[in-house]
Amino acid sequence: MDIFGQRSLFTKIDKTSTCLGADALRDYLSNPLTQCKEIEQRQEAVKELSQKPEWNIRFLANAKSLELQDKSLLTNKLSVDFPWKLVSTILIVIPVINILLLTLAILKDFSPVFLGVFLAFSIISLLVVNSKYSKQLKKAYSVVNLRSEQYSRFSEIFQLIEKEAFDTALNKNLQAKLTHPLASSCIDKLSGIKRNLDNGHTPLFGSIANLLFLWNLRCTVELAKLMNLLNEHIDNWFEAFAEYEALISLGIFAYKNPQYNYPVCREDIDSLQCKDIVHPLLDSGKAIGNDFTIGNTKNICIVTGANMTGKSTFLRTIGVNLVLAMNGCPVGAEEFAFRPMHIFTSMRTSDSLSDGSSYFNAEIKRLKSLVETLEEKIPLYIILDEILKGTNSTDKLEGSRLFLRRIMDINTDFSCIIATHDLPLTDMAKTYPENVSNLCFELDEKNGELISDYKLKSGVTQTMNALRLMKAYKIID
DSSP: OOSSSTTOHHHHHOOOOSHHHHHHHHHHHHSOOOOHHHHHHHHHHHHHHHTOHHHHHHHHHHHHHHOOOOTHHHHSOOOOOOOHHHHHHHHHHHHHHHHHHHHHHHHTTSOHHHHHHHHHHHHHHHHHHHHHTHHHHHHHHHHHHHHHHHHHHHHHHHHHHHHSOOOSHHHHHHHHHTBTTBHHHHHHHHHHHHHHHHHHTSHHHHHHHHHHHOHHHHHHHHHHHHHHHHHHHHHHHHHHHHHHHHHHHHHHHHHHOTTSBOOEEOSSSOSEEEEEEOOTTSOTTTOOOEEEEEOSSSOEEEEEEOTTSSHHHHHHHHHHHHHHHTTTOOBSSSEEEEOOOEEEEESOOOOBTTTTBOHHHHHHHHHHHHHHHHHTTOOEEEEEESOOTTSOHHHHHHHHHHHHHHHHHSOSOEEEEEEOSOGGGGGHHHHOTTTEEEEEEEEEEETTEEEEEEEEEESOOOOOOHHHHHHHTTSOO
16 A cells, blocks of 8 residues: 555655664554544644754754664663662661771871771772672673663753653653653763763772772662663653654654645544545646545445556555544645544555465455454455456456455444456445445547546446557557
């Protein structure tokens, strides 16, 4: 349906620079929202971001500088474990004794006895502590070096989000994930602990600070506490960042397409009503708009037309615009009102050499999945392009008829658009006039050539062009 791949909706929208943002955008487009409240919230967020072009540019520039293409580096949580009560006591008692002994030595004019007692106690204490907690100290230094470098790159972009004024609910909620606690402050604190640990490993300062205050152990305890806090909130922070990156892509799409209009999401209408709808991936100067309505009662539309008249493009036009609409984006239509439902397509089913599935078998599995989804009472938009192509014409026609009758018998709301070359299939509109309608794309002859105007018309096509094309290319006489 042109959602992913080359020259797809994803490539047209995508402005992300990190794997986190790209994954979030893929998830948006793969799983469109199906609740009006959620769609309206995202739509308001997209509108707001579309009106912040300068902020978007700063955000994307910062995101690009992250050079983040492997999210496992961030999602693997690290921690430093301690017997907290014992270590807390050690960090109070030993430094106090050290200070008292040093004070006595100073008061006694650096008496060798008192100075010796101080040095002996402080050195032995430091050696015992370092021996006891050597594993934690080594791990702390490794953790702080790794995480400080990775997380510090996010400090500036987190601050950018934290300081921006948002008015819409979704943008505020995402921002709140970064402010309780303040993400940039926690990351800056991590950088501070790294500097302190680095200082603790210098010959002069490190020797004095560790003898007196068990400096490295103290920094390690601070790091352990901070890592617990980071591990608790880091997923929310990166999730918020990723969603902002995806939402900004949607906002920029809206900003760059002022000719598009925001759709209306309603639960109480026929499933889809659109006016002058065009395919968002076509050049605006070349795209031909069409009006289209399909309901939950007269809910099967059979589209016929000769080759290259626009049937498949029309199906993709409906599908792509539905994906945009259910992601809060403006759509390529003058008017677009819809009831949100899941989207099911069967348009480019392919063979699978790995599991031995033929094209036909793969499509049968797709149609079986469709029936099972309807049986689970999940409302659907169904978009089918020339189903059962891998069998003979008699089986194909009868199979298509029986399939449409099968889904009509399931008591679940759906709207189905099916393109076909099997004109007898359109007789179902006579048999089931309350459910089935026919639309078509026609050919007009101009200067001896058959040309399509790509306009959707009521009824069944009266023109075909396969033989004309074969003669034009001198395949047949």
